[in-house]
Structure formats: structure tokens, C-alpha cells
Amino acid sequence: MSREPLQDGHGRTIGDVRISVTDRCNFRCQYCMPAEGLPWLDRDDVLTFEEITRLVALLTQMGVGDVRLTGGEPLVRRDFPQLAAMLAALPGVEDLSVTTNGFLLERDAEALVAAGVDRFNVSIDSLQQDRFYELTRRDALPRVLAGLEALARFPAAHPIKINAVGIRGFTEQEVLPFARFAREHPYEVRFIEFMPLDADRAWEPGKVLTGAEIRAAIEEHFALEPEPREPSATARVYRFADGNGRIGFINPVSEPFCADCNRIRLTAEGRLRTCLFSLGETDLRAPLRAGASDDELERIIRDAVWRKELKHHVNEPGFIQPARSMSAIGG
Numbered sequence: 390m391s392r393e394p395l396q397d398g399h400g401r402t403i404g405d406v407r408i409s410v411t412d413r414c415n416f417r418c419q420y421c422m423p424a425e426g427l428p429w430l431d432r433d434d435v436l437t438f439e440e441i442t443r444l445v446a447l448l449t450q451m452g453v454g455d456v457r458l459t460g461g462e463p464l465v466r467r468d469f470p471q472l473a474a475m476l477a478a479l480p481g482v483e484d485l486s487v488t489t490n491g492f493l494l495e496r497d498a499e500a501l502v503a504a505g506v507d508r509f510n511v512s513i514d515s516l517q518q519d520r521f522y523e524l525t526r527r528d529a530l531p532r533v534l535a536g537l538e539a540l541a542r543f544p545a546a547h548p549i550k551i552n553a554v555g556i557r558g559f560t561e562q563e564v565l566p567f568a569r570f571a572r573e574h575p576y577e578v579r580f581i582e583f584m585p586l587d588a589d590r591a592w593e594p595g596k597v598l599t600g601a602e603i604r605a606a607i608e609e610h611f612a613l614e615p616e617p618r619e620p621s622a623t624a625r626v627y628r629f630a631d632g633n634g635r636i637g638f639i640n641p642v643s644e645p646f647c648a649d650c651n652r653i654r655l656t657a658e659g660r661l662r663t664c665l666f667s668l669g670e671t672d673l674r675a676p677l678r679a680g681a682s683d684d685e686l687e688r689i690i691r692d693a694v695w696r697k698e699l700k701h702h703v704n705e706p707g708f709i710q711p712a713r714s715m716s717a718i719g720g
């Protein structure tokens with residue numbers, strides 16, 4: 390069945406949904422979670438695989454074909470590859486991707502590729518074991534790199550992207566090692582600017598190492614040439630001029646891409662968020678569990694999406710950081 394495209398009140402057509410499949414995580418990255426973790430949702434409060442699949446099926450009927458599974462750490466959700474397979478089997482899902490910290494990839498890479506996941510993003514913020522530990526509060530770099538290698542053995546998993554958060558005072562030392570890593574391995578490394586979505590609320594504008602600064606540091610050593618960019622793509626991608634690899638920059642703070650934003654998000658407990666920085670959200674779990682029809686759910690979703698924020702206000706006076714931090718939203 391086909392429904393009208395999903396549009397917001399600013400003329401943007403929604404084509405991408407990011408779904409948090411769990412709020413739990415085995416890491417405690419400083420820019421995301423507090424050291425002691427967060428109060429986890431009760432299992433009954435988290436959407437079931439069937440509930441997620443029903444919502445995604447409905448969204449695909451409205452033209453939302455890109456589905457990214459995230460968290461928390463998606464691979465800590467029990468039987469996660471089974472959910473991936475259920476979603477991959479939906480005819481309207483054109484692109485199914487997973488964002489993971491990589492810790493459980495040695496265990497799950499094969500099952501996820503077999504389930505039909507098209508693309509993987511692996512988050513790694515340092516290539517030095519002690520600094521990785523400092524940032525994630527877990528001594529896990531060797532295991533994450535082994536997971537990445539396990540994934541890379543599957544041709545269907547490529548291209549694989551590596552995401553590194555750019556934090557002033559930390560990431561400067563990582564820039565050249567990551568540039569070399571991107572040149573020597575079949576991975577596209579992407580730096581993403583630190584956003585005010587950390588549970589510790591330590592973010593301040595001065596802690597954002599911008600994409601432009603990182604690119605300038607790389608260009609002191611290697612010439613870069615820009616790749617063409619799709620309007621809704623968040624990353625500005627460059628290839629090394631000598632043909633050895635690619636590197637990308639996601640600059641939501643210094644160069645917001647809200648005007649082209651085609652994304653919505655679903656939290657683990659079934660709340661629809663129309664922006665990472667939304668201060669309000671729409672509960673889909675209650676109507677789902679109360680027996681709402683697809684047409685009723687469609688109305689609720691359309692109404693929420695119509696009110697999607699024009700843009701975020703991170704760089705403006707009076708900006709209010711959302712109560713939820715990144716791991717509870719689904720980045």
C-alpha cells in the first residue's frame with residue numbers, strides 16, 4: 390500500500406528514520422553518557438521487534454525508505470540480528486544501516502550481514518588504546534578493531550564508515566592517525582562535531598573542534614579534493630588527491646544542514662522526535678498498544694512531522710539543551 394509522502398510544514402520531505410533499539414550501552418563515552426550510566430528503561434517499556442516493524446512498515450508506505458538502527462548500543466539488544474532481518478524483509482526499506490561502537494561486532498558481523506544490513510558505521514574516537522579508554526571509559530580498542538576487521542571480511546558490508554567525534558583538546562592528536570588510517574584501510578573516516586547532547590552537560594562552544602579546522606590540519610599533509618554531495622547528505626566528503634581513500638566531515642554546529650534535513654527519530658520507548666534537539670516528542674507506543682489502526686497512527690505521525698523544527702538553535706543565545714542525551718535519543 391502506498392500513502393502520501395511524509396512532509397513537514399517547511400516543505401521538507403522525510404525519507405530517513407533513525408531508530409534507537411535500546412537505551413542501554415556497554416560504553417560510557419564522555420560526550421554521551423555519564424560514568425555511572427543512566428536509569429535504564431524497563432524491558433516492557435521498550436518497543437518490541439513487532440512494534441518497530443509495524444511502525445517502519447507504515448513509514449515506508451509514506452516514502453521513508455532509509456532506516457538506521459542505533460541506540461544506546463544496538464548490538465546489546467538481545468537477538469538484534471533478528472530485528473534487522475525483519476526490517477530488511479520489508480519491501481519499502483531501501484537502505485538499512487546500523488551505527489555501533491563495534492564492541493560486539495566480532496560476534497554479530499556475520500549475522501547482521503546475513504540479515505541484510507546494507508551499511509555500517511562504527512564509532513571510534515581514538516586509535517590509541519589509552520586515549521580510547523579515557524574517552525569511552527572502557528579499555529576496548531583492540532576488541533573494537535578486531536570487530537571492524539571481522540566486519541570488513543564481508544564484501545557486502547562495504548563501504549564501512551568510521552565516525553569520530555571532534556572535541557577540542559582531545560581530537561587534535563587523532564586527526565593525522567585517522568587520516569593515515571583512512572588512506573591505508575578500506576574505511577571512510579568521518580569527523581562529527583561535538584554537539585550539546587552529552588549527559589554530563591560539559592559541552593560548551595569552545596569544545597567543538599570544527600570540521601574546517603580538522604580539514605585544514607589534514608591538508609597540511611595531504612591534498613584533498615571535494616566529492617559531489619547529495620542535498621540531504623550530512624557529510625562533506627573529500628578524497629585524497631592521490632586517490633588513496635576518502636575522509637568526511639559532519640559539521641552540525643559550524644555549518645548546520647537543517648534546511649535539507651529529511652530525518653526523524655524514534656526512541657527505544659516509541660517516542661517520535663523530529664529533531665535531535667527537539668524539546669517535545671510524540672508518543673507512538675501508547676496508541677500502538679491501545680490498538681490504533683495504521684490510518685490513526687499515520688495521522689499522529691503526520692501531525693508531529695508537520696511541526697518539525699525549522700532548525701536547531703545551538704549557536705543562538707537562549708539555546709536549551711534537550712533533557713535527553715544522545716544515547717537516549719538515538720544518534
Ligand code: SAM
Pocket residue numbers: 414420421459460461462463488489490510511512552553554581582583584585586587715716719720
Ligand atoms: N552506541 C552506538 C555508537 O556509539 O556508535 C550508537 C549510538 S551513538 C549515540 C551514535 C553516534 O552518536 C556515535 O557515532 C557517537 O559518537 C555520536 N555521539 C554521541 N554523543 C555525541 C555528541 N554529544 N556529539 C556528537 N556526536 C555524538
Ligand code: SF4
Pocket residue numbers: 414415416417418421422460461462490512715716
Ligand atoms: Fe554508548 Fe554510543 Fe553513547 Fe558511546 S556514543 S556511550 S557507545 S551510545
